[in-house]
Amino acid sequence: MLALRRPDDAAASSCPVCRAPLAAAPRTPLPALVRGSGQRVLVAARDVAVVELLAVSLELAGYRVGLAGSFGEAVARLGEGRFELAVVDLGLPGLPRSKGAGRPVVRRLPVLYLLPPDRLEAILPELDSGEKDYVTTPIRVAEVLARMRVLLRSADRSPRGASLSYDDLTLDDDGCRAVRGCRTLDLTPAEYRLLRHFLVNAHRVLSKEQISRFVWGDFREGNAIEQLVSRLRRKLDRDGPPLLHTRRGFGYWLGREESEA
Structure with a gap:
């Protein structure tokens, strides 16, 4: 097994030929993680690997996560818990295919759709309703988090007015x-x-x-x-x-x- 040396090991701080001390290389700081503030997010997807990836990533980013593997389960979870946003797989089993059929379920809840690139036309009417966005699969966690933050900020600025x-x-x-x-x-x-x-x-x-x-x-x-x-x-x-x-x-x-x- 290869042993990994820390950057501050003695061998890394001197020239391997003449053993003269080397100037320390400047450390590049890691980008700060923009964290959530405990908002509850429902992840509804059919792919177990996607669900697990998003659940772990969102929790590490500071969100509280609820999970659903079907449209019926998503409806039940939305009815029993307070969620600020839903991440919904367009291929979710039981998801209504007709135009706008899913809107009453989430009411005014912001929704981020996961879909293959060739399914974009299927959600264009939903995007016109506001507080909706999408990412194409295969997903990139950084993109999911960025679009979630935009949706949540938009929802915070929108008056409930109900x-x-x-x-x-x-x-x-x-x-x-x-x-x-x-x-x-x-x-x-x-x-x-x-x-x-x-x-x-x-x-x-x-x-x-x-x-x-x-x-x-x-x-x-x-x-x-x-x-x-x-x-x-x-x-x-x-x-x-x-x-x-x-x-x-x-x-x-x-x-x-x-x-x-």
């Missing part, structure tokens, strides 16, 4: 403000995120794990979820018919009971 409502409850994302009837709810950031998740998924039962991954980005044991839901319920349902309900053994859901509707 308003969600159900019955007499309204959420205004511009001001992070929740109003029920004529009363403004005094919510913590975690309570606001949870209420928004319930509104987007009205009448759908959300498990404790889904809620935990969406609000905090990971699953938390103990009674953290029960305490969070209890605090939100006290503020939300204080003066009106209950909107937040428990499905014992399954989770929680937001909506009006059929007898009240």
Whole structure:
């Protein structure tokens, strides 16, 4: 086995013929790695090698990574966790082929597509919708990271401008403000995120794990979820018919009971 010598070994610091000391060669600094700030990124691809490469590279670059191997799995992951960006393989099993069919799934989530060079025309309509980009395969990690940073910066500058409502409850994302009837709810950031998740998924039962991954980005044991839901319920349902309900053994859901509707 060959032994590798460090640049500062004695043999490397003197002339191999006359043993006269040599001037130290200037060290070229490595380029600084532009790191993420813990943003959650979903990687959805069919090629296991690509998934593993991106997962390791993105984690080393400072991102938190979720993985999916099919379109159905990607939809489930997006529903249970907060992601700032999705990296989607255009050859993902189950991915709708019709124009714009995948848009409702990611809503306004920035998307970076992975595709062979001859498939570019397939996503041109998606690129027109904004906050979408692509890299061609075989992928280069440096290019993926660079395009991700551009998409994330663009998303940060774009106003959310969304308003969600159900019955007499309204959420205004511009001001992070929740109003029920004529009363403004005094919510913590975690309570606001949870209420928004319930509104987007009205009448759908959300498990404790889904809620935990969406609000905090990971699953938390103990009674953290029960305490969070209890605090939100006290503020939300204080003066009106209950909107937040428990499905014992399954989770929680937001909506009006059929007898009240």
